[in-house]
Amino acid sequence: MTARIIDGKVVASRVHAEVAVGVAEYKVKHGTVPGLTVVLIGDDPASHSYVKGKELACEKVGIATETIRREASITQEELLEIVDGLNNDPRVNGILVQLPLPNHLNEDVVIHAIDPMKDVDGLHPENAGLLILGKPRFAPATPLGVQRMLVEENVDMNGAKVVIVGRSKLVGMPLMALLLQKGIGANSTVTVCHTGTKDMAAETRRADVLIAAAGFPGTVTSDMVKPGAVVIDVGVSRVEDSTRKRGYRLTGDVDFQEVSEVASAITPVPGGVGPMTISMLLVNVLLAANLATSN
Ligand SMILES: NC(=O)c1ccc[n+]([C@@H]2O[C@H](COP(=O)([O-])OP(=O)(O)OC[C@H]3O[C@@H](n4cnc5c(N)ncnc54)[C@H](OP(=O)(O)O)[C@@H]3O)[C@@H](O)[C@H]2O)c1
Structure with missing residues (x-):
């Protein structure tokens, strides 16, 4: 038997097209577009390349994206202040702190500080718990x-x-x-x-x-x-x-x-x-924006 190759790029492009439609509808309804902010600490080449991929994908589907870049020497308090600012910024629907973080920073503390309604990585305990309970909001x-x-x-x-x-x-x-x-x-x-x-x-x-x-x-x-x-x-x-x-x-x-x-x-x-990972991140950002305006 020779296996059929499952092409992630093809499936991902279908998801991108769906998200682009969703973003356009959101814009008509709210006069603005969903926004993702990525926080990138340090100079790990793989992380920089992942973040670049995320930025490009957001641009393609019309999601507003910004990356906050800081040196690896940032303190835990400074990073938590950035997260707090993003939690309180209504233009930001999704917050993604790129992992791994430098060793002196406590990943769990940082992830737990993200507003669960903006946690598009699905790593906050509230979202992980909802998933386990069979009521998923944001899954990774x-x-x-x-x-x-x-x-x-x-x-x-x-x-x-x-x-x-x-x-x-x-x-x-x-x-x-x-x-x-x-x-x-x-x-x-x-x-x-x-x-x-x-x-x-x-x-x-x-x-x-x-x-x-x-x-x-x-x-x-x-x-x-x-x-x-x-x-x-x-x-x-x-x-x-x-x-x-x-x-x-x-x-x-x-x-x-x-x-x-x-x-x-x-x-x-x-x-x-x-390619699927990036496209489902876009799905989560659109979901976060729709949830933020649904009340
Ligand atoms: N394509 C993508 O978009 C994408 C996204 C995320 C991750 N990844 C990749 O996926 C891989 C896993 O990522 P991760 O973040 O889940 O890694 P991780 O946190 O290191 O977890 C790896 C898991 O695999 C288990 N494991 C390792 N070697 C094993 C072995 N020989 N037999 C059985 N279990 C073994 C570990 O078991 P223990 O718990 O017992 O240590 C652990 O649970 C990495 O290569 C990562 O780069 C790709």
Whole structure:
């Protein structure tokens, strides 16, 4: 079997088009456009490149975007003051503090300080709690993107055996919560694996839908995949590659070549989940703007 390649860019462009329509409608109704402010601390090259991608995507769909850039030496108090200012700025519908933060800053304290109604990353405990309770407001963009991709690809998630490798608060946990719920693109039986899982291959081989979010290349090999399974690769790692001008290439957690021979459908890295993450962030910003004006 040679797997169908799920093209994240194609699915993402459909979502972008929907958001652009939603933004245009919002503008007609309110005379203004939704606004996202990103707070970027330090000079991590990957974070700068992610933020650039977010800025460009916002511009394309008509969302107003601003990035507040500060040196890595910023104090916790200074950062909290910035967040407080954004919480109180009515032009700002969504606040995104780009992670990871430098070590001296406490990520949890900063995330908890964001107004939950502007928490478009879905990481505030109020939003994480609502998701677990089956009443999602803002879910993190990457799990939303994975779910949207599965829906767009007509993968039957109802009663499907899903195995997720990884239990982070950003990917694995919220994805588990999304796919467990009743409803379209969900109602699945979900198993979550982590570094404490015994005989992980026995778990993953049961999966109709296998989702890898461990962050290590080679985590999923072909012997771990049930023939005909749908495989979604969330992982993104930089591996040295002297043939590339920039000296590295991006790779996922899944051994793409060999798993493509076993799976029925698979996402590539890059060009799979990555584009979906940005598009679902746009969905969350539009939602935040609509919620802010719905009272
Ligand atoms: N494409 C995108 O838009 C996007 C967005 C977000 C993240 N990512 C990528 O997705 C990957 C995961 O991100 P994250 O933020 O969730 O990472 P993370 O916080 O480091 O979490 C990784 C999870 O994977 C588990 N894990 C690691 N190695 C494992 C192994 N060999 N077997 C079983 N479980 C293992 C860890 O288990 P323990 O809990 O036991 O340590 C942990 O729960 C990274 O490569 C990241 O760059 C991509």
